[in-house]
Amino acid sequence: MSDLQRAFTKAKRSTFPIEPPIIDQADEEQDNFAELQNESQADDDSSSASSASSTGTIIPSSNQNLFARPLGSPNKRTMDQIPWTRYFERELFLEAKIDSYTITHHAYLTSPTGAAPLFVTHHGAGSSGLSFAALTAEIRRSLPAAGILSLDARGHGYTAITPEQETLDLSLQTLTSDMMSVLEQTKLQMGWKELPLLVLIGHSLGGAVVTDIAKSGKLGNAILGYAVLDVVEGSAIDALQSMQTYLSARPAGFPSLESGIEWHIRSRTIRNSTSARISVPALLNFDKEARGSRSWTWRTDLAATQLFWEGWFVGLSKKFLEARGGKLLLLAGTDRLDKELIIGQMQGKYALQVFPEAGHFIHEDLPEKTAMVIVDFYKRNDRSALVLPPKVSEILRAGKKV
Structure with missing residues (x-):
């Protein structure tokens, strides 16, 4: 050329x-x-x-550089903490003197308005009341007038006991008594003449607690129904055999709060990053004396509660089926059903919903879907929506013929 x-x-x-x-x-x-x-x-x-x-x-076109380095990851998630104030109106500190110690129950509350129900939640072992924050936001999206009361069990979250006890009593009887105390003290502190209509929701250990309360009948007709999230007697007791192995495998601490949040997401313990940013900070405590990779440690020593594990779940299926009120069971897999519950389901004794795409923390992994099921459950059991026919005596008093 x-x-x-x-x-x-x-x-x-x-x-x-x-x-x-x-x-x-x-x-x-x-x-x-x-x-x-x-x-x-x-x-x-x-x-x-x-x-x-x-x-x-x-x-790419032929004149582009195929080996140029990308300028960072545009989809990098933040692990910053989300404050509880976005989800609840107030926090409560409810003091009760028991024998030789004083317990200050900590709970999060959004009050119901009018005749709306109060959803009362109890978390699982090692968790906290903020485990339900994302779920309750979705419940209120469907029922804006609904109230939420989410407590921290003793030894969890910000509930405190003074003086500190060497051996923490986390028996089912004690936890049930604590939840009843929180309900009564909340009623007094908020100046309610009586408790609103209640829907109890419990996850794992919390499911055993709300079932025990429902079976006791102590709340009478105030309970519209109760929902148990991902706990069944048979599979729960079987899982206890590997609990110590799980606890020994998880980190003893974290160098920062953000790394603790990230571990829960990466390990798929909690599969929803938003919920993890809300709930995980309440699970960890900053240790001033610790340095390096373990300055943030677990608030609850789960290994020390082993004495109570079996007592939480023995007899759970029987109580769940026999207690008065509407019954809802949400599971992450049908393999968790035991024989007694399978028979009860075939007899139509309770409502069942399965979310196979969720992990153990159903309400955190899928808050929107879980809320839809719970709100629908409430509406089906809402007695205020029923219009009953007049009694014969009332018709006669009105001078009408029967």
Whole structure:
């Protein structure tokens, strides 16, 4: 090629527009959808959201640098704590003197308005009242007038005992008594003439507590119903055999609060990053004397509660089926059902909902779906919505013929 031809070709090329990359539009929309879900979905590399964000098809032009380094990750999640004030109106400190010690129960409250119900929640072992924060926000989205009372059990969250006890009593009887005390003290502190209609919700250990209260009949007709989240007597007792192995495998502490939140998400203990940012801070305590990788330690020593594990769940299925009031069981898998509950389900004694895509913390992993089921459960059992026909005596008094 002559010098004249080369010059002509070079000049001609300079007039061509720069060739843009060709982007698959369907995949781009999928990427955007996955990015929007990051804040509320669990961090799961195998999930559909993660897959969508990694399969966007970009066909580069020949003049692009294929080996250029990306400028950071645009989808990096924050692990900052979310304050409880976004989910509840107030926190309560309810003091009670018992024998030789004083217990100050800590709870979060949003008061009901009018004739709306009060949803009362009890968390599982090692957790706290903030475990239900994301769920209660979704409940109030459907029932804005509903109230929420979410307590911290003794030895958990910010409930405190003075003087400190060497051996913490976490028997089912004691935890049941504590929850009854919290309800009564909340009624007095808020100036309620009587308790609102109640829907009790318990996760794991909390499920055993609310079932025990319902079976006792101590709240009378105030209980509309009770919901038990991912706990069944048979599978719970079987799982206790491997509990110590699980506790020995988890970290003894974390270098920061953010790393503790991240561990819960990465380990899939909690699959919803937003809920983890709300609930995990209440599980950890800053140790001034500790340094390095263990300055944030667990508030609750779960290994020390082993004495009470079996007592929490023995007889649970029988009590669940026999207690008065509407009954709802939410599970992460049907394999958790034992024989007694399978028979009860076939007889229509309770409502059952299974979320196979959730982990043990159903209410944290899928707060919106869980709330939909619980709100529907409440509406089916709401006595105030019933219109009963007049009694015969009332008709006769009105001078009408029967």
